[in-house]
Amino acid sequence: MGRPPAAAGSGARRTRCPRCGSRVLRQLVGRRAALDVTADAGELTAAAAEALRHPNRLHWCLRQTRDGPDMRWADCRRRLDPCPHPHVIDHECTGPPPAPAQSSRSRSHRSTPVPDGQLTL
């Protein structure tokens, strides 16, 4: 591994989901705390993407740059006029889940709830 992964802002890579084989776009989106985004490669209008959005499924404003597609935070959602750029939405994988690792055993040990705020970052 000589090269670090592409830095944020360097554009999206067209690839395939290793689990379900769908065409997806992958990119680190964001300037400071970059998010590792895997989005469906199918392009939607901003309105259609917004309709599919929910708190765990964001959509992204897809810009064509000199260097290829580039996903941005969909800040355009806050505007009144519709965004002219295509949008892509987070990939929801329909592939088989990874092999379960003894989930039944760990579940039975959960007798004490973790109090809120115990985790300090």
Ligand SMILES: [Zn+2]
């Ligand atoms: Zn998938």
